[in-house]
Amino acid sequence: MKILVYNHRADETEYFQKFKEKYNVDLMLTDKTPTIETADFAKGFDCISIITTPINAALIKKFNDVGVKFISTRTIGYDHIDIKKAKELRIGVGNVTYSPRSVADYTVMMILMATRKVKAIMQNSYVQDYSLEGIQGKELHNLTVGVIGTGKIGRTVIKNLKGFECNIIAYDINENEEVKAHAKYVKLEELLMSSDVITVHVPGAEDNYHLINKNSISKMKDGVFIINTARGSIINTYDFIDAVEKGKIGGAALDVIENETNLYYKNLKGEVLGNRELAVLKSYPNVIITPHTAFYTDQAVSDMVENSILSCIAFYEGKENPWKVL
Numbered sequence: 001m002k003i004l005v006y007n008h009r010a011d012e013t014e015y016f017q018k019f020k021e022k023y024n025v026d027l028m029l030t031d032k033t034p035t036i037e038t039a040d041f042a043k044g045f046d047c048i049s050i051i052t053t054p055i056n057a058a059l060i061k062k063f064n065d066v067g068v069k070f071i072s073t074r075t076i077g078y079d080h081i082d083i084k085k086a087k088e089l090r091i092g093v094g095n096v097t098y099s100p101r102s103v104a105d106y107t108v109m110m111i112l113m114a115t116r117k118v119k120a121i122m123q124n125s126y127v128q129d130y131s132l133e134g135i136q137g138k139e140l141h142n143l144t145v146g147v148i149g150t151g152k153i154g155r156t157v158i159k160n161l162k163g164f165e166c167n168i169i170a171y172d173i174n175e176n177e178e179v180k181a182h183a184k185y186v187k188l189e190e191l192l193m194s195s196d197v198i199t200v201h202v203p204g205a206e207d208n209y210h211l212i213n214k215n216s217i218s219k220m221k222d223g224v225f226i227i228n229t230a231r232g233s234i235i236n237t238y239d240f241i242d243a244v245e246k247g248k249i250g251g252a253a254l255d256v257i258e259n260e261t262n263l264y265y266k267n268l269k270g271e272v273l274g275n276r277e278l279a280v281l282k283s284y285p286n287v288i289i290t291p292h293t294a295f296y297t298d299q300a301v302s303d304m305v306e307n308s309i310l311s312c313i314a315f316y317e318g319k320e321n322p323w324k325v326l
Contacts, residue, residue: 001316002026003309004045006034007053015305023309034059042068047312049074054261057085064089070315072096074304077231078325079204080261086326093326094311097152098295098303104156106294107199107229110253111161113288114225115140115197117251120285138196140164146171146195148188148211149230150179154201158182169194192219197227204231214239223250229294232256237277244284253288257281264291 005016008029020027028045032038033053039062042048047070048063055063055071060082063071070092073081078095086093113119116137124135143166147154150172158179161168168183171191179185192198198220202208212226213236226249228235237258243249259275273279281287307323314321 001047001313002028002045003047003049003312004042005029005049006032006038007051011301012305015302016309019306019309023313025309025313027309034063036062039063039066042066046070046316047072049308049312051075052077052080052261055081057082060085060089060091064091070094070312072308072311072315072323074308077204079231079233083326091326092315092324094308094315094321094323095325096304096307096311096323098300098307099297100152100156102297102300103153103201103229103294104160106255107153107157107201107227108160110227110229110255110288110290110294111140111145111197111199111225114227114251114253114286115143117286119288123285140166143167143196144169144194145197145199146191147183147199147201148172148191149201149203150174150176150183151201153229155179157199157201189219192216193221195224196221197225199227200230200234202230202234204233208234210234210236210239212236212240214242217243217248220248222248224248225250226252226254228252229255232258232260237281241277241280244287251286253290254281255290255294256292257289260292 003025005027008031016027016029030041034050036059039059042063043066045068048068049072051074072094074096076095076097078093081093083093117135121135141164145161145166145168147158147170150170155176155178158168159182162182169186169191170179170183171186171188175185211234217239257278263273263275282289311321311323
């Protein structure tokens with residue numbers, strides 16, 4: 001079996017080499033992005049491994065034409081792949097799982113940074129303003145944290161938060177018994193109304209599109225803190241900006257934003273960004289923006305590489321594939 005790896009990064013090299021030898025697979029690495037022009041690289045390969053580059057219908061068809069039978073994305077989310085077209089052409093699709101602690105630890109860090117006003121503190125310190133005005137924070141044990149989505153990452157966030165002795169409530173369409181030992185499940189509306197901090201851990205599926213919008217924000221407490229380490233499409237950016245400017249949202253930490261494709265993971269220093277909302281969000285002293293890096297640990301990268309390879313192997317050998325999406 002042959003696997004072509006697109007968007008190979010230097011930090012992945014040692015893991016691809018390690019698991020290539022461990023699983024005895026034929027790998028070719030390229031730092032090129034999958035496009036109509038680079039799809040021909042995949043001729044003769046059974047599987048391709050990608051990251052977050054949009055794989056639209058035309059590109060799916062092109063890969064089908066050159067003989068690709070399976071697409072593995074080295075990400076949990078797969079909303080960047082045209083699943084409908086892949087199904088039509090009978091091309092398999094798989095995602096990966098990786099250490100939930102990577103995103104969960106980062107999430108707790110962002111909750112603390114937002115509630116303790118770390119961005120404002122650091123901005124002040126850069127200009128040697130060491131006054132206390134405007135930087136008084138909150139202590140977590142006095143707050144109610146609402147966790148939307150209790151999959152592996154959401155559950156790990158809840159476990160991490162228990163040590164801070166805060167009140168934790170959760171919402172998920174599928175309740176988990178493990179969560180009930182640490183948090184109370186409530187309806188979504190109650191979570192929105194009762195939480196001082198809301199952290200989101202749901203996939204970027206159609207059902208979750210703009211889950212946080214003008215209507216849902218109106219139900220939240222005044223001064224609520226919003227944390228998003230999931231997908232940018234979950235938040236309606238225009239409604240969010242309006243709520244920040246009106247003071248409804250007291251602070252936020254966003255590792256993902258809408259329309260981040262072709263921005264994140266590139267060095268754009270000195271360039272004008274084609275995302276006005278990002279520029280606006282970065283300007284607020286109470287909004288922390290990071291470039292989709294919550295996942296980025298050595299363990300997570302190793303897991304992403306290994307599980308992408310294992311997913312391709314399972315597909316090729318016709319075995320049970322825990323990462324199979326289609």
